[in-house]
Amino acid sequence: MSPWKGFTHAIPEEEVRDILEGLIACAPFAVMLLDAKGNVIAINQAHTDLTGLTFDRIVHDLKMNFRDYLKKVNPMAASEIERAFKGEYVELTDFYYQVPKEIALTEKLAKGFWLNSRVFPIKDPDGKVRYVVLINEDITAKKELESILLQTQKMESVGLLAGGIAHDFNNILAGIMGYASLLAAALKPGTEEHDAAMTILDVADRAAALTNHLLTIARKSVPSITSVKLQELLPRTIKFVERSIGPKYRVELQMADDLFPVDADKAQLEQVVVNLCINARDAMPKGGLMVVRATNVSFEPGKTLLPTMPAGDYVELAVIDHGAGIAPDVLDRVFEPFFTTKELGRGSGLGLAVVYGIVKSHRGFVVAQSKVGVGSQFTVYLPKGKLGAEEKVESKEAVMAPEKVALNVLVVEDDPVVRRVLCDMLARLGHRFEATSEVQGALNLLVADTARFDLLLVDVIMPERDGFDLVEAVRAMNLEVPIVLCTGMNSPETVARAQRHRRVRVLAKPFDLSVLNNTMLNAYFSN
Structure with a gap:
């Protein structure tokens, strides 16, 4: 005898129905009961929470036949669930359920969610299917966390690769810059040869800056951390951006007066703002308005934007454009080094990767949001600073030394x-x-x-x-x-x-x- 048979025998028959209804009503999984034709007989609260559809809406207003409805909105799922009406047990794992927006009954259905679904028939003594039960476990949060972890691991791997490339390239540059400086020291200033040596030094400097970008992506560069007031840094940086991007563009700075200080490398933070603004400019080739917004935000435990984000106080720094927007499959890759959708010769594909590396090295987070035809928003979250205004984290101080000593x-x-x-x-x-x-x-x-x-x-x-x-x-x-x-x-x-x-x-x-x-x-x- 199964334990459930014992359960029904141990409890008076008139109470069994109430207990089972209570169990189903309180279950954390979305439960739907259908008759043999596919008409909806019952749902529990978890099902309403998942789909946004109440029992009255489904049964009384829509008089929904779920078999017919599913064939319209999700034929693949319908074909699988149809097996349960033939007496089979059906299991769908890691199943993404979404209804086309134009026929979705609620926003939740249009947005979609990930499910582990189990569908089984309830048969009469003759083996004929009387009812079909659908039990859906919402695993959307789990899938989102897996996606974040996968992206994090991917960026870590790319960072290691970038760091290795930067190391090897810097060794090559060490030879170029070393001999170029020897040539410059040996040649008379003002001569063509000296100018050529200085040009080599200048190009080597630019190449070194590129490798430093790679090290930033790998989070292997060394920041000089001080307490930074964004209400001082942002206006100065925006003025530089406005001079650089051209007259077709207007930058609107929206900034709270009481912004938290942040512990940051000032130059790297300026680089983040500049890179995001350049990205916004490139998204609007015909010109337009970009908005740079900074405000304070606080997150309570369990209510942060990302599963890996600690609760606490942050400065939220957003750069918003009104460009063409980014397709979802492209949005997932925007922080990858060397990934770019721009035409050949425009952009290195490092701008957003550098932003990601800098923000991560400052214990921060960056979120990309976009809608095709509307525009994009890149939002950086930096933790509230802990350093005092005059404190600084840096390497050992230099000492005064004679210029001429033979060692x-x-x-x-x-x-x-x-x-x-x-x-x-x-x-x-x-x-x-x-x-x-x-x-x-x-x-x-x-x-x-x-x-x-x-x-x-x-x-x-x-x-x-x-x-x-x-x-x-x-x-x-x-x-x-x-x-x-x-x-x-x-x-x-x-x-x-x-x-x-x-x-x-x-x-x-x-x-x-x-x-x-x-x-x-x-x-x-x-x-």
């Missing part, structure tokens, strides 16, 4: 081109040097003569043992020689790790003669 430098760099350019730059600056391609070679030289070198110039990422392995080994030998770590991926993690050691500085590749010399001297003369 004995040990260069540890696995890339032969970068190793050669470093040695040539040191020679030009008047320093003495010795070079090796690996950590063990450096340790052998240090063991042989612990007082031989005034400074170590060390690459961070090397094949077998990295620069931090050398730092720890040197400090374990009780050597206080200053160390400059050169890296093509100047990430917050690298800086933080370096700051845990005495007399260790980080130098981001690429760099020219003056930056190299100043960093080494600051490291040498620091306590």
Whole structure:
């Protein structure tokens, strides 16, 4: 005997119906009962909450035959559910149910939702189907969370790829910029040759800025965090935007007077606003109005916009355009690096990816909304700041150092081109040097003569043992020689790790003669 048979025997027969009705009414799943012809007999409250249709509307007003209705609005689902009327158990998992807007009975049906559906027949003693029961579990929130997690993982993977590209590209630029600065230093200013060398330096700087965008996407760039007042930053940035985008466009700034301060890198925050405004401009090729709106918002626990968003106070910064809008399948990809819908030669596909990387590195969130033919809105949420007005999070302060000091430098760099350019730059600056391609070679030289070198110039990422392995080994030998770590991926993690050691500085590749010399001297003369 099944437990339910025992249940019905243990309770007086006149009470069983009331108990079962109560169970169905309180069930968290949407339940619909149909007769053998498909007419709706009953629904529970969860079904009304899901669809927006009440029992009176379905049964009395519409006199709905669900079989006929489903054939009109969702033929695929109708064909599956028809099997239940033939006596089969039907299960539909991860099923998206949506009714075309022009025939939808409610907004909820037009919007659609994800379901796990179970449909089973209730038969009489002769095996004939008397009723069909539909039980629908709303899994829309679960599917949305899965989509967010999938997008997050995708962006993390793309970020890792971007960071790796940036690291390798910065190593190449280190050679270009290094030798261009050597050429510029050796040539007489004003000559065509000197101008050519300076042009190479300028182009290398622009390439370095591009790789910095990639590091921002990967969230591997190092921000300089201060307490930022958006009511001061936004008007200044908007003036710059207005000068840049041309006379066809008008920017309207709507800003609350009491905006929360935010803990942010001011330059990166300006970059976010500029990139979003440029994106809005490109969405309106014939010109038009874009709105930049900033206000305070607060979210209580369980009521945030995104499942991964903590409750609390935020500044909401929105940029709104009235352009062509973005199709839903494209909207899902707008933050991907190098993804662009613009014609060839217009845009790199990095603008929104950089916005995403910067916002994420500031513990913020960015949401894209768009409607084709109406326009788009990109909204950034930045947490309320915790720093005081004068506080700042930054790396170690520079010290005043003489410009002319000859140091004995040990260069540890696995890339032969970068190793050669470093040695040539040191020679030009008047320093003495010795070079090796690996950590063990450096340790052998240090063991042989612990007082031989005034400074170590060390690459961070090397094949077998990295620069931090050398730092720890040197400090374990009780050597206080200053160390400059050169890296093509100047990430917050690298800086933080370096700051845990005495007399260790980080130098981001690429760099020219003056930056190299100043960093080494600051490291040498620091306590």
